[in-house]
Amino acid sequence: MSLVDLTAVSFAYGRGRTVLDGIDLRIEAGRNLGIVGESGSGKTTMLRLLLGLARPSSGQVSFRGAPLDPGDRSFMRGFRRAVQAVFQDPYSSLDPRQKIADIIAEPLRSLKIATDVEAAVTEALASVDLPLDAASRYPHEFSGGQRQRIAIARAIVSQPELVLADEVVSALDLTTRIRIVELLKALSAKTTLVLVSHDIGFVALLCQDLVILEKGRIVEQGAARDILSAPQHPYTQRLLESTPRLPEFA
Amino acid sequence: MGNLLTIENMSIRHTGRLLVSGVSLSVTAGERVGLIGESGSGKSLTALAAIGLLPEGMTAEGSVLLADRQVIGAADRDVVGLRGTAVATIFQEPLTALDPLMRIGDQIAEVLRRRARRDGRSVSRADVATEVSALMARVALPDPVRLARAYPHEMSGGQRQRAAIAMALACRPSLLIADEPTTALDVTTQAEVLRLLETLVREENMGLLFISHDLPVVGTAVDRVLVLRAGELVEEGPVAEVFGRPRHPYTVGLVEAARAFDQAIGAAL
Amino acid sequence: MTDATPALAPATSTRVTPAFLVGATLVGLHVVVGLLTLIWTPYDPTAMTGGRLAPPSLAHWAGTDRLGRDLFTEIMVGARIALSVGIGAVAIASAIGVTVGLLAAFASRTVDDVLAATLDILIAFPTLLLAMLIVAASDGASLGTAILAIGIASSSIVARLTRILARRVLAMDYITAARVSGTGWLGIVRIHVLPNIWPTLIVNFALQFGLAVIAEASLSYLGLGAPPPNASWGRLLQEAQATVYTAPFGAVAPGIALVSLVIGLNLFADGLRDVADPTRRRR
Numbered sequence: 168m169s170l171v172d173l174t175a176v177s178f179a180y181g182r183g184r185t186v187l188d189g190i191d192l193r194i195e196a197g198r199n200l201g202i203v204g205e206s207g208s209g210k211t212t213m214l215r216l217l218l219g220l221a222r223p224s225s226g227q228v229s230f231r232g233a234p235l236d237p238g239d240r241s242f243m244r245g246f247r248r249a250v251q252a253v254f255q256d257p258y259s260s261l262d263p264r265q266k267i268a269d270i271i272a273e274p275l276r277s278l279k280i281a282t283d284v285e286a287a288v289t290e291a292l293a294s295v296d297l298p299l300d301a302a303s304r305y306p307h308e309f310s311g312g313q314r315q316r317i318a319i320a321r322a323i324v325s326q327p328e329l330v331l332a333d334e335v336v337s338a339l340d341l342t343t344r345i346r347i348v349e350l351l352k353a354l355s356a357k358t359t360l361v362l363v364s365h366d367i368g369f370v371a372l373l374c375q376d377l378v379i380l381e382k383g384r385i386v387e388q389g390a391a392r393d394i395l396s397a398p399q400h401p402y403t404q405r406l407l408e409s410t411p412r413l414p415e416f417a
Numbered sequence: 418m419g420n421l422l423t424i425e426n427m428s429i430r431h432t433g434r435l436l437v438s439g440v441s442l443s444v445t446a447g448e449r450v451g452l453i454g455e456s457g458s459g460k461s462l463t464a465l466a467a468i469g470l471l472p473e474g475m476t477a478e479g480s481v482l483l484a485d486r487q488v489i490g491a492a493d494r495d496v497v498g499l500r501g502t503a504v505a506t507i508f509q510e511p512l513t514a515l516d517p518l519m520r521i522g523d524q525i526a527e528v529l530r531r532r533a534r535r536d537g538r539s540v541s542r543a544d545v546a547t548e549v550s551a552l553m554a555r556v557a558l559p560d561p562v563r564l565a566r567a568y569p570h571e572m573s574g575g576q577r578q579r580a581a582i583a584m585a586l587a588c589r590p591s592l593l594i595a596d597e598p599t600t601a602l603d604v605t606t607q608a609e610v611l612r613l614l615e616t617l618v619r620e621e622n623m624g625l626l627f628i629s630h631d632l633p634v635v636g637t638a639v640d641r642v643l644v645l646r647a648g649e650l651v652e653e654g655p656v657a658e659v660f661g662r663p664r665h666p667y668t669v670g671l672v673e674a675a676r677a678f679d680q681a682i683g684a685a686l
Numbered sequence: 687m688t689d690a691t692p693a694l695a696p697a698t699s700t701r702v703t704p705a706f707l708v709g710a711t712l713v714g715l716h717v718v719v720g721l722l723t724l725i726w727t728p729y730d731p732t733a734m735t736g737g738r739l740a741p742p743s744l745a746h747w748a749g750t751d752r753l754g755r756d757l758f759t760e761i762m763v764g765a766r767i768a769l770s771v772g773i774g775a776v777a778i779a780s781a782i783g784v785t786v787g788l789l790a791a792f793a794s795r796t797v798d799d800v801l802a803a804t805l806d807i808l809i810a811f812p813t814l815l816l817a818m819l820i821v822a823a824s825d826g827a828s829l830g831t832a833i834l835a836i837g838i839a840s841s842s843i844v845a846r847l848t849r850i851l852a853r854r855v856l857a858m859d860y861i862t863a864a865r866v867s868g869t870g871w872l873g874i875v876r877i878h879v880l881p882n883i884w885p886t887l888i889v890n891f892a893l894q895f896g897l898a899v900i901a902e903a904s905l906s907y908l909g910l911g912a913p914p915p916n917a918s919w920g921r922l923l924q925e926a927q928a929t930v931y932t933a934p935f936g937a938v939a940p941g942i943a944l945v946s947l948v949i950g951l952n953l954f955a956d957g958l959r960d961v962a963d964p965t966r967r968r969r
Contacts, residue, residue: 205603205604205605205606206574206603311456340455340456340630341455341630341631341632341671341674341675342455342670342671342674343455344674345673345674345677345678348677365603365604366604366678367604367682368678368679368681368682369678369681371678371681371682372677372678372681395682405605406604406605407682408608409604409605409607409608409609410604410633410682411607411608411611411631411633411634411636411637412633412636412679412682412683413632413633413636413660413672413675413676413679414636414637414656414657414660416657416658416660416661416662
């Protein structure tokens with residue numbers, strides 16, 4: 168079943184610059200999708216469109232086959248509950264003046280999800296491997312990696328079907344990064360992930376499907392295995408060649 | 418004529434807290450040395466201490482010999498002369514190194530004129546202009562004539578870092594310190610800048626101290642690597658040895674993590 | 687516990703500076719005196735209790751005015767007036783200013799540009815001049831009119847500050863996260879924007895309080911404030927002006943009262959800034 172679709176979507180600022188051009192994209196439940204692009208590729212705009220935070224200049228964004236309608240409150244509530252997000256900068260994505268429990272509970276409260284909030288927060292904290300006493304503390308008491316875990320807990324507390332992750336490991340150290348990858352891998356058993364990133368290695372670890380974006384257009388899309396083993400588009404080839412790897416030492 | 422940079426048993430303190438402890442390293446001409454560490458490891462502080470630019474309130478002990486001159490304890494005016502002659506530094510964010518209100522060409526020219534003044538030479542405006550163009554071509558900045566008239570904000574991140582490298586080269590340093598020089602760049606741009614650095618260091622026979630958290634990047638950029646963790650060196654040696662047969666558990670963890678990402682792409686290749 | 691308190695608590699120790707203590711003491715003194723006048727004053731503030739323009743004595747600590755009223759009593763009552771003006775004006779300025787500032791911060795580009803330009807023009811007028819115009823436009827000088835005028839006149843400064851602070855908060859990722867979480871605009875203001883801009887606003891309110899006290903004294907001095915027999919410090923100063931060479935104490939005492947309250951408020955505001963400034967966001 169397709170969760171979110173972009174159909175012939177374009178996005179431009181005012182009359183000016185076109186950021187996205189003729190995007191067709193289908194996000195299917197159970198298949199993690201990686202959206203790979205460098206700066207200026209339009210990947211951030213695409214994420215905003217997928218989250219319903221921006222509206223396309225032309226084309227359509229739909230959720231479970233129905234077009235996204237910001238005016239329809241109960242439809243949007245269902246959409247928000249099903250589609251959550253984690254952002255790049257764990258320092259900016261948590262309100263410094265809120266307790267962790269309140270941060271994680273925000274989707275439950277705002278979407279008026281009838282549930283035992285405290286129990287749900289406890290469960291979310293447990294699934295991101297944070298101690299329970301974190302609930303009563305404030306963001307500044309946590310490291311970058313821990314903050315990213317809190318952000319992930321907020322994203323999964325409403326038990327969404329889809330979690331969009333925007334460069335979630337870019338700001339983290341390598342050892343922290345690999346642990347977040349493991350966490351995301353565990354989560355993807357329950358929920359579908361869309362990873363937006365410039366880091367093809369990170370995306371390849373978690374995604375079955377890939378979309379390669381360059382200057383607002385999809386230059387290649389398909390199964391990650393195929394694209395990585397036989398990149399067709401010159402840009403994809405260049406991207407793969409440029410990605411630094413540890414040399415092999417026999 | 419010995420090492421370009423010799424750090425011996427250097428420690429850095431901030432209000433009693435030990436941030437870097439007993440670090441020793443050296444860089445000789447033509448040698449490319451990598452300093453690896455995660456955030457808070459003290460790798461950038463080590464670089465700053467090497468050029469006598471520790472932030473206010475931090476103190477260094479031990480010995481830092483830069484072009485055979487002791488940096489620790491030296492008066493700032495004695496070290497100023499070394500920065501920009503013996504050593505040049507490029508940082509992660511080139512914007513911080515560039516004057517936002519000055520055209521790129523003028524900024525490079527300024528460095529050239531300063532060097533000429535120090536050497537007691539007089540240079541003509543035409544000579545400077547020629548050398549600026551040559552330097553910009555050297556760092557593969559496209560269309561040097563047009564870009565020389567550009568302000569930093571009018572350039573892309575990669576172009577700015579190239580411009581910063583051109584300014585560093587204008588000093589004719591024997592040692593280049595690069596602190597996360599490609600971290601802010603796109604992957605494809607990063608690959609270009611790394612290639613550029615490699616060529617320049619080889620052709621100018623400079624020493625390179627390359628500081629980064631990114632193992633694959635360091636692995637391609639240097640010959641010898643030191644691993645810093647929480648202010649202490651845990652392992653050092655040739656790249657092939659440290660990354661091929663890491664001994665310290667911390668390095669083992671780092672290498673395994675890096676390999677995991679590589680394999681995700683590489684396995685399919 | 688309000689939303690604003692927690693971030694003040696842990697990690698960095700709450701630094702209470704000596705200046706803050708001095709400020710708080712001065713302000714507290716005025717508050718105590720002002721409240722006291724509601725139930726007790728040394729003399730009836732309007733009664734003629736001694737000789738005219740008598741110098742300070744044991745019976746009349748600050749002397750008497752030209753009608754023989756006890757100056758110390760009048761200054762005590764003046765504290766109550768000054769504080770009411772400060773509270774009233776800051777309440778009005780913050781109600782208008784915070785609302786307009788938030789609207790501007792949330793508004794579309796064009797609306798925001800218009801509002802911002804309007805605020806800049808209003809701020810270009812001195813608060814006192816604006817307040818004088820408002821008093822002149824109303825049907826007569828009274829304490830209420832003075833409060834309203836000062837409140838309206840200083841609201842543009844609060845609005846501009848609110849707009850800048852709110853914009854900074856709205857640019858943070860946690861606002862995007864809140865939108866994704868389904869939090870509406872009102873919720874975002876209540877849960878995220880206000881708690882984060884509050885500490886800085888409070889500091890500004892303390893400063894505005896001091897400015898309002900001065901503005902009221904100036905209005906009264908010009909005869910545009912609370913009319914007699916309200917013992918505004920400004921009016922006391924104005925009355926003392928005629929006799930400043932023969933009976934200087936008439937000007938000195940209300941002057942000290944005014945200056946001590948304003949200095950107290952400024953020190954208090956500075957101290958609040960140290961305690962409440964939400965600068966350490968990282969770590």
